[in-house]
Amino acid sequence: MQADETLLRLEAVKKRFGGLVVLNNIDIAVGANELIGLIGPNGAGKSTLFNVITAIYAPTEGRVSFRGKDITGIAPHRISRLGIARTFQLVRTFLTMTAFENVMVGAVYGAGGRVKHATEAATAALELVGLSARRDMRTAHMTLSDRRMLEIARAIASDPALLLLDEPMAGLNPTEIQRMVDVIRRVRADRGISMLWVEHKVDAIMKVCSRVVVLDHGEKIADGTPRDVTQNRKVIEAYLGEPAA
Amino acid sequence: MSRASRWIAIVVVAVLALLPFLPGAVDAYYFSFLFFVSLYAVMAQSWNLVAGYGGQISLGSHAFFGLGAYTTAILWSGNHLWGSLYDSHPNIYYFDPVTMLLGGFVAALAAVLIGLPLLSKLHGDYFALGTLGFGEIVKVIFVNGGDFTGGAFGIVAPASSFDTLRPHYWVGLGLMVATALAIHALMRSRYGLALIAVRDDEMAASANGIDTLKVKVAAFAGSAFIAGVAGSLYTFYIFHVGPDSVFDLDWMLLPLMMTVVGGTGTLLGPILGALVMYAVFDLARIVVPDYHPVISGLTIILAMLFLPKGLMRVGKRLKTA
Numbered sequence: 111m112q113a114d115e116t117l118l119r120l121e122a123v124k125k126r127f128g129g130l131v132v133l134n135n136i137d138i139a140v141g142a143n144e145l146i147g148l149i150g151p152n153g154a155g156k157s158t159l160f161n162v163i164t165a166i167y168a169p170t171e172g173r174v175s176f177r178g179k180d181i182t183g184i185a186p187h188r189i190s191r192l193g194i195a196r197t198f199q200l201v202r203t204f205l206t207m208t209a210f211e212n213v214m215v216g217a218v219y220g221a222g223g224r225v226k227h228a229t230e231a232a233t234a235a236l237e238l239v240g241l242s243a244r245r246d247m248r249t250a251h252m253t254l255s256d257r258r259m260l261e262i263a264r265a266i267a268s269d270p271a272l273l274l275l276d277e278p279m280a281g282l283n284p285t286e287i288q289r290m291v292d293v294i295r296r297v298r299a300d301r302g303i304s305m306l307w308v309e310h311k312v313d314a315i316m317k318v319c320s321r322v323v324v325l326d327h328g329e330k331i332a333d334g335t336p337r338d339v340t341q342n343r344k345v346i347e348a349y350l351g352e353p354a355a
Numbered sequence: 356m357s358r359a360s361r362w363i364a365i366v367v368v369a370v371l372a373l374l375p376f377l378p379g380a381v382d383a384y385y386f387s388f389l390f391f392v393s394l395y396a397v398m399a400q401s402w403n404l405v406a407g408y409g410g411q412i413s414l415g416s417h418a419f420f421g422l423g424a425y426t427t428a429i430l431w432s433g434n435h436l437w438g439s440l441y442d443s444h445p446n447i448y449y450f451d452p453v454t455m456l457l458g459g460f461v462a463a464l465a466a467v468l469i470g471l472p473l474l475s476k477l478h479g480d481y482f483a484l485g486t487l488g489f490g491e492i493v494k495v496i497f498v499n500g501g502d503f504t505g506g507a508f509g510i511v512a513p514a515s516s517f518d519t520l521r522p523h524y525w526v527g528l529g530l531m532v533a534t535a536l537a538i539h540a541l542m543r544s545r546y547g548l549a550l551i552a553v554r555d556d557e558m559a560a561s562a563n564g565i566d567t568l569k570v571k572v573a574a575f576a577g578s579a580f581i582a583g584v585a586g587s588l589y590t591f592y593i594f595h596v597g598p599d600s601v602f603d604l605d606w607m608l609l610p611l612m613m614t615v616v617g618g619t620g621t622l623l624g625p626i627l628g629a630l631v632m633y634a635v636f637d638l639a640r641i642v643v644p645d646y647h648p649v650i651s652g653l654t655i656i657l658a659m660l661f662l663p664k665g666l667m668r669v670g671k672r673l674k675t676a
Contacts, residue, residue: 185566186562204555205555211548265563
């Protein structure tokens with residue numbers, strides 16, 4: 111799908127921890143209503159990339175812009191208010207709150223004033239991920255799968271333009287993975303939210319995404335349709351190693 | 356809060372408010388006991404706001420209590436600054452609400468000034484140690500404050516103002532009720548939501564649009580304000596504000612223990628804890644004066660062992676068991 115408007119743009123982003131270069135010269139552009147899979151072997155720099163976009167880390171070099179506005183290194187809460195929501199690889203919900211209260215945080219604070227009717231937005235978000243029945247359950251008592259769904263509900267309650275999903279399927283069983291795929295498709299179809307989706311379950315990415323970006327050792331080695339990417343020599347080498355001579 | 360418990364609370368407060376009219380009540384032991392319970396309950400609420408709801412363990416409550424006490428004493432008795440007024444009207448600042456609020460504001464201002472650097476850089480135990488250090492610094496500043504703070508001796512306010520303990524009792528009760536109601540309202544508002552979010556997961560809170568530093572500093576300042584007003588009330592009781600009395604670590608440690616015993620992060624836990632623990636402390640002081648810290652310490656250890664989540668959560672546990 112060709113984007114008519116660029117939401118997020120990373121230009122020559124580099125992140126170094128001491129002598130270790132974790133991200134090197136990364137350029138990525140995310141358009142409106144795009145669903146982009148971000149894959150790569152362990153240590154490729156996927157989570158670091160998310161943390162650079164959401165300003166948990168400042169990039170060593172390069173620029174991150176959102177809707178044409180430079181957002182490099184601004185405070186994380188301002189990133190959320192601008193319209194970039196995220197979930198975490200190690201799920202982070204507010205454990206002493208109910209499911210509804212969790213989602214209210216997104217609707218009240220994450221939205222930065224975009225959401226006029228927070229209660230309605232929170233209720234709709236819970237319904238979209240299928241958690242309406244657990245609305246008043248304390249999060250500490252919820253299953254991992256439900257908490258991952260809750261993180262997505264909290265994110266979409268803030269009415270974001272872009273959602274960053276950090277391994278939403280980690281630790282889920284096949285039934286739950288299918289539920290997650292359905293939810294991700296619904297978020298895009300119903301809300302038109304663009305998504306950048308980091309995942310280890312490559313088959314899920316290939317099935318759902320229209321575009322796939324591959325990182326390896328901090329470098330972007332491929333960017334294209336699932337078909338192009340699976341036939342890319344560098345990608346095959348990154349995952350399987352170099353062919354025996 | 357259910358309808359029934361709301362009515363119980365209203366009746367209890369009404370009975371307590373009318374108690375001073377009972378013949379002989381004002382001279383009875385339990386009257387000053389209840390005054391101190393209310394004072395400690397306010398201090399416990401102050402600590403509970405920042406630590407119980409906000410998750411930021413502060414060990415500096417005594418500094419804010421002392422700042423409130425000193426602000427009141429300096430305003431009231433600063434005869435070198437505005438002597439004529441004080442000489443002609445020694446009672447003018449006695450239970451003056453503006454003086455009490457100023458005590459709270461000075462403490463809150465100090466909390467903002469120290470909270471911004473501490474809370475932006477330090478987390479958890481390190482923040483706790485930072486606030487403890489702040490308490491010591493404030494104490495040293497007041498010892499070395501010269502005429503303005505009265506040095507190591509402190510400031511004496513005109514004790515001739517004292518007539519009866521009634522106003523102390525009523526103001527203490529009023530503050531106890533007011534802080535509980537204010538915190539109840541706060542925790543039902545969107546600010547309460549942000550406070551709990553920051554306590555539960557700071558990274559998720561900031562990723563969801565919450566300015567975590569602002570929330571933490573605000574809770575710290577609110578807590579300091581309550582402690583400052585309590586310190587101001589104590590000045591009207593003690594009349595001699597000195598560094599060793601109002602900056603005593605007990606003003607931090609006892610409310611902390613009371614809150615933990617009563618139930619951290621609950622609305623009535625600090626009040627219940629203040630009542631129970633002050634009764635234990637006072638009883639030990641009367642029955643075994645030589646050993647009372649031992650008895651008090653043992654009570655706390657036993658409470659931690661058998662009621663790790665506080666008295667307020669005992670009922671809940673019995674219900675679910």
